[in-house]
Amino acid sequence: MSKLPHRALARLADRHGALMTVRLGTSLYVVASSPSAAREILQTHNASLSGRSPADAWNGGGHGANSVFVLQPGRMWRTLRRIGTAHMLSPPRLQETLALRRDAIRGLLRHVSQAAASGDTTVSVRRAAFTAMARLLWRAMFSGELDEDASRGLYDSVREAMVVVMMPNVSDLFPVLVAADLQGVRRRMAALIGKAYQLMDRQIDRRMEERESGGGDGGSSDFLDAMLDMSELGDHSGVTINRDVIRAFCTVSMHDETSMVIQEQNLIDTLLSYGQLQDLFIAALDTTSNTIEWALAELLQNPQTMKTLQDELRTVLGSKSQVEDSDIDKLPYLRAVVKETLRLHSVVPLVSYRAEATVQVQGYTIPQGSNVLVNVWAIHHNADVWAEPHKFLPERFLEKEAEFFGRNFEFIPFGSGRHICLGLPLANKMLHAMLGSLLHQYEWKSPQHGSGDGVDMTEKYGLVLSMATPFHAIVKKKQHFGPV
Numbered sequence: 001m002s003k004l005p006h007r008a009l010a011r012l013a014d015r016h017g018a019l020m021t022v023r024l025g026t027s028l029y030v031v032a033s034s035p036s037a038a039r040e041i042l043q044t045h046n047a048s049l050s051g052r053s054p055a056d057a058w059n060g061g062g063h064g065a066n067s068v069f070v071l072q073p074g075r076m077w078r079t080l081r082r083i084g085t086a087h088m089l090s091p092p093r094l095q096e097t098l099a100l101r102r103d104a105i106r107g108l109l110r111h112v113s114q115a116a117a118s119g120d121t122t123v124s125v126r127r128a129a130f131t132a133m134a135r136l137l138w139r140a141m142f143s144g145e146l147d148e149d150a151s152r153g154l155y156d157s158v159r160e161a162m163v164v165v166m167m168p169n170v171s172d173l174f175p176v177l178v179a180a181d182l183q184g185v186r187r188r189m190a191a192l193i194g195k196a197y198q199l200m201d202r203q204i205d206r207r208m209e210e211r212e213s214g215g216g217d218g219g220s221s222d223f224l225d226a227m228l229d230m231s232e233l234g235d236h237s238g239v240t241i242n243r244d245v246i247r248a249f250c251t252v253s254m255h256d257e258t259s260m261v262i263q264e265q266n267l268i269d270t271l272l273s274y275g276q277l278q279d280l281f282i283a284a285l286d287t288t289s290n291t292i293e294w295a296l297a298e299l300l301q302n303p304q305t306m307k308t309l310q311d312e313l314r315t316v317l318g319s320k321s322q323v324e325d326s327d328i329d330k331l332p333y334l335r336a337v338v339k340e341t342l343r344l345h346s347v348v349p350l351v352s353y354r355a356e357a358t359v360q361v362q363g364y365t366i367p368q369g370s371n372v373l374v375n376v377w378a379i380h381h382n383a384d385v386w387a388e389p390h391k392f393l394p395e396r397f398l399e400k401e402a403e404f405f406g407r408n409f410e411f412i413p414f415g416s417g418r419h420i421c422l423g424l425p426l427a428n429k430m431l432h433a434m435l436g437s438l439l440h441q442y443e444w445k446s447p448q449h450g451s452g453d454g455v456d457m458t459e460k461y462g463l464v465l466s467m468a469t470p471f472h473a474i475v476k477k478k479q480h481f482g483p484v
C-alpha cells in the first residue's frame with residue numbers, strides 16, 4: 001500500500017468503482033468512495049457498520065480498553081461520549097469556556113508576536129496552534145496552566161504516537177501474530193502513552209489529595225472535578241483499590257437514558273481520565289493545528305484569496321484584536337476558507353469501521369467481520385461533486401450552502417453517524433477564531449517568497465494528514481496593533 005493510502009485507494013476506486021473490496025494480509029476491506037456509498041454506511045446501515053477493529057498499537061499501555069476511538073459502540077463508549085459532551089464539548093459547556101477560549105487566542109497571538117518581535121520572524125503556525133489548543137484543553141480539564149516543558153513533552157509524544165499508531169504492523173495483517181508484537185509497535189506505544197499519562201497523573205493525584213483533605217471549592221469547576229463527582233456518586237463500596245485493579249474491574253451501568261452510576265470503584269477518574277483525557281488531547285491537537293497550517297499554506301499561495309479574507313476581517317473587526325464567537329456569522333469568507341481547507345486537506349482522510357452484521361450496500365454484500373473504510377478524501381475530491389476539486393477555491397462555499405454536521409455526505413470532514421467527531425463544536429469555533437485572528441493581526445509571507453518555489457504541499461499520512469515538510473512562515477505584525 002502506498003505511503004498515501006487515501007490517494008492510492010481513490011485511484012483504485014476510479015478504476016473499480018465507488019464500492020470495492022481490497023484484501024490486505026488476511027483482512028478484507030470494503031472501501032466506499034462516493035457520497036451515496038458513504039450515506040449507506042454512515043446513515044442507512046450505521047448500526048451494523050460502526051464497530052471498530054483498531055490497530056494493535058492502540059493496545060499499548062492498555063489504552064484501547066478505555067479509548068473512545070476504538071471501543072466497540074457499547075455501553076462504555078456511549079458513556080465516554082456522553083461525559084465528553086455533557087461536561088466539555090456541548091454548546092452550553094462551550095459557552096461557559098468563552099473566557100478560556102479568549103485566553104487561548106490571546107496566548108496564540110502573544111506567541112506569534114514574540115517571534116515577530118525577536119527578529120526570529122519565522123513561525124510554525126502548527127506548533128503555535130497546537131500549544132494554544134493544548135493550553136485550552138488543559139485548563140478546561142484541570143483548571144491549571146500547562147507549562148512550556150510539559151507542552152513540549154506533550155507535542156513530542158503526541159507526534160510520535162501518531163506515527164507509531166499508523167506504522168504498517170504485521171500484527172494487524174496477521175492477527176494470529178498479535179501476542180508476539182514482532183515489530184515492537186505495541187511496546188513503543190505503551191512507552192509514549194506512559195509519558196502522557198504521567199503528566200495527567202500528577203493532576204489527578206493532586207486533585208484527589210485536595211478533595212480528601214477537604215480542599216478545593218467542592219463545585220464542579222472543570223472536567224476532572226465533574227468526573228470525580230461522578231466517581232463519588234457511584235462509589236458504594238468504600239473500598240480503596242489500586243489503579244491497575246480498577247482498570248480491570250471497573251464496570252459502568254446505565255440506570256436510565258440520562259443518568260449514570262459508576263459501580264465498584266472509587267477511582268473511576270483513572271479509567272476515564274486515562275482513556276478520555278488522553279484521547280481528547282490526541283483528537284483535538286493535531287487535527288486543529290494541522291488544519292490551521294494547511295489553511296495558511298494555501299493562503300500564501302493564493303494572494304488574492306488572502307487579500308479578500310484580510311479585507312473582510314478588517315471591515316468586520318476593525319481594531320478588535322481577535323475573532324470571537326459572535327463575529328463568525330458576520331465573516332462568510334472566513335467560513336468559506338475554513339470549509340475549503342477542510343475539504344481540500346481533510347486531516348482525517350480515511351475513517352474505519354468493522355461490520356458487526358452482514359448487510360447489503362448498493363446491491364453488494366458486506367460480510368460480518370469485514371473492515372469498512374470510508375475514503376473521505378476521495379469524496380472531497382470527487383469531480384462529479386466538486387468543480388476543479390484539486391484547486392483551493394473558497395468561493396465555491398459562498399455559492400453552495402454546504403455544512404459539515406454529518407447530514408451532507410458530499411462534505412464530511414468531521415465524519416457522520418454514531419462516531420461523528422465529538423469535538424466538532426469546539427473545533428468549529430477554534431478554527432475560525434485562530435485562523436481569523438492570525439490573519440487579522442499579522443502579515444504573512446512564505447519563506448521561499450520571491451524564489452518562485454512556493455510552499456512544499458507534499459502530504460504525510462499519519463493518524464492526521466499533515467504537511468511532510470515542516471513549514472515556517474514569515475510574520476510581521478500589522479502596525480496598528482499594539483501588544484497583545
Ligand code: HEM
Pocket residue numbers: 068069070081089279280283284285287288291347348351352412413414415416418419420421422423424426427431
Ligand atoms: C479540524 C478539527 C477536527 C477534525 C477535522 C476532526 C475530525 C474527526 C473525524 C473525521 C472523526 C472520526 C469519525 C469516525 O470515525 O467516524 C473524529 C472523531 C473524534 N473526534 Fe474529531 N476532529 C477534529 C477536532 C476534534 C476536537 C477539537 C476534539 C476534542 C476536543 C475531537 C474529538 C474527537 C473524538 C473524541 C472522536 C472519536 C469519536 C468516536 O469514535 O466516537 N475532534 N474527528
